[in-house]
Amino acid sequence: MTTAPEFAGLAALVTGGASGIGLATATLLAERGARVACLDLNPGVPAPLTGIRADVADDDSVRAAVEEAAETLGGLDIVVNNAGIGAQGRIEDNPDEEWRRVFEVNVFGMVRVTRAALPHLRRSAHAAIVNTCSIAATAGLPNRALYSATKGAVLSLTRAAAADLVGEGIRVNCVNPGTADTPWIGRLLAAAPDPAAERAALEARQPTGRLVAPEEVAAAIAHLASPLSGATTGTDLAVDGGMHGLRLRPR
Template sequence: MSTPEFAGLTALVTGGASGIGLATARLLAARGARVACLDLTPDDLPKPLIGIRADVTDDAGVRTAVEEAARLLDGIDILINNAGIGAQGTLEDNTDDEWHRVFDVNVLGMVRVTRAALPHLHRSDSAAVVNTCSIAATAGLPDRVLYSATKGAVLALTRASAADLVHSGIRVNCVNPGTADTPWISRLLDRAADPAAERAALDARQPMGRLVAAEEVAAAIAYLASPLAGSTTGTDLAVDGGMHGLRIRPRT
């Protein structure tokens, strides 16, 4: 019987109580990792996942939560920076306060958690960081300028961090999901004037004609986090139904 891929390794997943984060935490655990999830509401996580309450905008709280995770897991080998929030609108639609709020979560949140986890990652022989970025970092999407700006920053953060940490043996990569079928998207559709039409538009925006499944993004994250991807760093992996790379003709 083969040894599970992540046997003996530990992983910390932010935003791990729902959506892509929960799908990733479950997959890593199924493949042998011991997994802790940082989240604002980490209640009722399925076993064997460990839930730890944390707000990524609170540096002191992040440091405390990361240390608690390292204590419970006996170290941190893998960090999945998945916590994030959405934002809609054009340049004219959001205030300065909203720009600061979304950047605080989506960009500085990753900085805070990674910074707190680095002492533990430096002690690992299989250290990996995977950031959840977005196709919005590489494709111009309407009414998503604030969200897109944060994800563009995450892409740059990923590559620069990979350069800084490569000689320490810490790999840093990111995934770029297309529109994923997550609770946030469900809430967005619920608020639409015509949810069915909005869902159809989101499906049609991706060449495969459907939303990305959270489990599909989780599989890409697991690949990048795996020791089997030991020569992969500074890379962004699109999981977007062909949205970034394909230019197909409309169906007739």
């Protein structure tokens, strides 16, 4: 006796899907039976994934890419809003232009992709949206004022959208990763005066003593996107090695 894959027959769109958490998510969804399109500025992805160029900071680009994805995949059932950029600095450190740019991508980008996808999601019997948020939305992290502000907005947006769309059968949730071992973190570490010491400090900040793997975040996203999670909406799922709730004694 065989069982159909969890996402068999479903179509998924993943923004920022060409690297890091996005690529890990797209790969996992495809392995579990979904047809997957990856929207990215540089959309080179391996088969069976479909790469589509999109700039989430540009509404025309987003609308065209979402329509291309829906046409290619035969509809849309799942949207993973994962595209995002980082920022370092205290509240006085980042100029207005950088504040606008990071909000354009991290918050307004999710709005653009979601509203473009809604007509397709409304035709799905298993519609789900999963947003990539961050531990920065729920914990005060030093030197991350701008980034934290955008992720706080993502958390509130997730809950509000869940309330708006639950009556239409569209579930909206988010994941809150801790510091994940992604290309962006790799670039931050490479730019640090002592990369090894900086990595050790980031690892020590998490109770597990290590960075979060992109595949671990992908597994949480897949759980929230799954038809098996039909009673879960308006939820933020921490994937942070215990950062949000554990208070351990120093080693």
